[in-house]
Amino acid sequence: MGAQRTRFHLAGMVLIAATLSGCDYVKDVPLLGRYVAKNVCHDVLVSGYTPTAAIGYVTNIAPPLKNSWSVQYDAATGQVNVRNRWLPTAGTQVAVPAADSAEHSCRNLYNGVVLQDAATLDVPVLSHEFADAVGQFPALQTLVEQQVNVDVPAQTTALLVVYDDQVVAEAYRDGVGPDSPLKGFSMSKSFANLLAGRLADKGLLDVQQPLALPQWQSDARSAIRWDNVLRMSSGLQWHEAAIGKNNQQGILFYVAPDPSAYAAQQPYAVAPDTAFNYSSGDFMNLATALVDQYEHWFDPGWDLGGPFALEFSPNRRYPLLPEGLSLTTRGWAQMASIYMNEGRLGDTQILSPEWVAYSLTPSVTNYDYGAGIWLNRGQYLYPNLPTDAFAFLGSYDRAVAAIPSRKVVFVRIGYSDQPGDFNMEAFMLQALALLPEA
Numbered sequence: 001m002g003a004q005r006t007r008f009h010l011a012g013m014v015l016i017a018a019t020l021s022g023c024d025y026v027k028d029v030p031l032l033g034r035y036v037a038k039n040v041c042h043d044v045l046v047s048g049y050t051p052t053a054a055i056g057y058v059t060n061i062a063p064p065l066k067n068s069w070s071v072q073y074d075a076a077t078g079q080v081n082v083r084n085r086w087l088p089t090a091g092t093q094v095a096v097p098a099a100d101s102a103e104h105s106c107r108n109l110y111n112g113v114v115l116q117d118a119a120t121l122d123v124p125v126l127s128h129e130f131a132d133a134v135g136q137f138p139a140l141q142t143l144v145e146q147q148v149n150v151d152v153p154a155q156t157t158a159l160l161v162v163y164d165d166q167v168v169a170e171a172y173r174d175g176v177g178p179d180s181p182l183k184g185f186s187m188s189k190s191f192a193n194l195l196a197g198r199l200a201d202k203g204l205l206d207v208q209q210p211l212a213l214p215q216w217q218s219d220a221r222s223a224i225r226w227d228n229v230l231r232m233s234s235g236l237q238w239h240e241a242a243i244g245k246n247n248q249q250g251i252l253f254y255v256a257p258d259p260s261a262y263a264a265q266q267p268y269a270v271a272p273d274t275a276f277n278y279s280s281g282d283f284m285n286l287a288t289a290l291v292d293q294y295e296h297w298f299d300p301g302w303d304l305g306g307p308f309a310l311e312f313s314p315n316r317r318y319p320l321l322p323e324g325l326s327l328t329t330r331g332w333a334q335m336a337s338i339y340m341n342e343g344r345l346g347d348t349q350i351l352s353p354e355w356v357a358y359s360l361t362p363s364v365t366n367y368d369y370g371a372g373i374w375l376n377r378g379q380y381l382y383p384n385l386p387t388d389a390f391a392f393l394g395s396y397d398r399a400v401a402a403i404p405s406r407k408v409v410f411v412r413i414g415y416s417d418q419p420g421d422f423n424m425e426a427f428m429l430q431a432l433a434l435l436p437e438a
Helices: 002-020 025-047 051-061 063-068 138-149 185-201 226-230 248-254 259-264 280-293 329-340 353-359 424-433
Strands: 069-073 080-084 093-097 106-108 156-163 166-172 308-310 325-327 390-394 398-403 408-414
Touching: 025 051, 025 063, 025 069, 025 080, 025 093, 025 106, 025 248, 025 325, 051 063, 051 069, 063 069, 138 156, 138 166, 138 424, 156 329, 185 226, 185 280, 185 325, 185 329, 185 353, 185 390, 185 398, 226 280, 248 259, 248 280, 259 280, 325 329, 329 353, 329 390, 329 398, 329 408, 398 424, 408 424
Parallel strands: none
Antiparallel strands: 069 080, 080 093, 093 106, 156 166, 156 408, 308 325, 390 398, 398 408
């Protein structure tokens, strides 16, 4: 029977390999293993998810391979080892804590990468506290709890509603809570806008000037401006995909040992300001320019709402601003409040009204996108909500959505199986109906 079981096992492996060989998942297995390792490490060590929950969510990045991953988390060191049981020749992928401080999150291992000293992130002491009004609207709190209790396919793990500078409803699951830094993925791009805005308000950065990466000075890319990059209209060739054919986003974050150089080397495709092309590469180039041109590039203006994490390139020099910021739900809501209140957070002016107006002005290449922030001017984003709504959006239906005219901010974090499994607009409409004055 032992030999027979072995033959059945080998036959099953051959069948699985044959099934997968016709798609790009086989090619992507090492990349996917790196993704699983890094994000499980981050979710457990930094965000506080239970290991079981983190492994279950993160291994669903490619559903056909969901049951193929062997993930080992070492609670003593934070190291995560990942291998694929169906394709063992793909090897073991590893992620480790990037530094002693959780500010630097987790990193994959890269052969030959020399670590620089981790960037010192001087966080301002200025803090802001939303008033606690949870329970003021019991039906809203019940709605939020119901949404967080929904499992497949939405899988919401954190939900927060802020109304008139008060937390009026919130709920969490799987080990996370109000003090957990939760990864925003592409919501991080909006934070890049804030960093650029802080420099612009000091007169140190002009968005109409060239980004001026050294690699671009001798060719047509020298004309690319900060504004073009913030509005994803740089004209650089880029294909935003995590896996599959030409998966440049996945390579940038999980394969390239030098993501800064990888993004900067992309060739000129069309003239700047002529086409909108959603590009993590553009925001990696922005991160490179910030670090290389400004000694004090990290100056958010406030304490980010408490515990946070910011991922860096493998050599620890460049922040992964396209996807690497983690804030608490309150931190994400505070960031949205800044743009909702003409740059103010409470009584403190974090950004100028002029920068906020610039950021929320539609781009010439996309009426629904500003400078690193999604807009609702054409009501394409949220057809049934006011046109002044705006949002920071990330993978897995992660979103921070604000409606200035209603004085409300929504933060939703989770691991939706497929895009759209959590209907953000439907939830917001239900919530607004339970806020009498909103």
